[in-house]
Amino acid sequence: MPELPEVETIKLGLSKKIINKKITDIVVYNKKSFQGNKSDVLQQRVIDVERRAKILRIILENSHSLLFHLKMTGQLIYIDRNKRVAGGHPSHDWHDKLPNKHTRVQFTFDNGAGLFFNDLRKFGWCKVMNQEEVEKSFGLFGPEPFSNDFNLKYLLDKAKRYPARTIKQFLMDQTVVAGIGNIYNDEALFLSKIYPKTKVSKLTSHEWQKIITNVRKVLTKGIKYGGTTDSDYVDADGKSGGMQNHLNVYHKTGEKCQSGCGGIIERIVIGGRGTYFCPNCQKEKI
Numbered sequence: 001m002p003e004l005p006e007v008e009t010i011k012l013g014l015s016k017k018i019i020n021k022k023i024t025d026i027v028v029y030n031k032k033s034f035q036g037n038k039s040d041v042l043q044q045r046v047i048d049v050e051r052r053a054k055i056l057r058i059i060l061e062n063s064h065s066l067l068f069h070l071k072m073t074g075q076l077i078y079i080d081r082n083k084r085v086a087g088g089h090p091s092h093d094w095h096d097k098l099p100n101k102h103t104r105v106q107f108t109f110d111n112g113a114g115l116f117f118n119d120l121r122k123f124g125w126c127k128v129m130n131q132e133e134v135e136k137s138f139g140l141f142g143p144e145p146f147s148n149d150f151n152l153k154y155l156l157d158k159a160k161r162y163p164a165r166t167i168k169q170f171l172m173d174q175t176v177v178a179g180i181g182n183i184y185n186d187e188a189l190f191l192s193k194i195y196p197k198t199k200v201s202k203l204t205s206h207e208w209q210k211i212i213t214n215v216r217k218v219l220t221k222g223i224k225y226g227g228t229t230d231s232d233y234v235d236a237d238g239k240s241g242g243m244q245n246h247l248n249v250y251h252k253t254g255e256k257c258q259s260g261c262g263g264i265i266e267r268i269v270i271g272g273r274g275t276y277f278c279p280n281c282q283k284e285k286i
């Protein structure tokens, strides 16, 4: 599932393309994938593109918004005469003529360009919301990791409410902090030298501080490299996300720890999620 850096990458790519363009047509191929009224969107100009948590928001001039959650297999592909800008789940039909059989919603802009929301497994969604609905929906999320609200005091307070939770599950909870999923969670805990099953009640202030710093560090790096994609994926411009080449533990089971500690990366399951760590660098607290 795309996490904060992947959605941020799509946001940056799309912003350059669709701001000030007017949406002139919408075709919905799968009813469940599009919730809301087309009439709130049609003939509206795009004012801005934002991201909150893992959700992409396209703001329209009538103050309605189009919200996208890509979930497991969603893709957003923008095509105009010269360029294809793609983001989300990589797959082999990425370069196909569009729409294809996985296209759920198609938007057309006044310059003739198309924005295709493809989703193989149909868990993703596109919703039309007014300002009030957006605020209500976004209010359910915890702070953004780069905001000042994501601080030591906040985390200590939150941890008191869920003392028995593991730090891995705690950081996965979108009401605690927004935008972190499996990849960046494991990477941040590795840099912090914290065993992922550690109960939040056992973490010291110093360790929380390290978590804050390293969450921001791995997310910044993820954005810098354009997110994480399958290593064989290259988009139409010959670019792909590069973060997979800079990961320390995620999907590295059996490989040597890159810190040089001599440890071998292991995989365990926490809350149903595969979790990667170095047993040498991230020792269990007794």
Ligand SMILES: [Zn+2]
Pocket: 257, 258, 259, 260, 261, 262, 263, 278, 279, 280, 281, 282
């Ligand atoms: Zn190690």
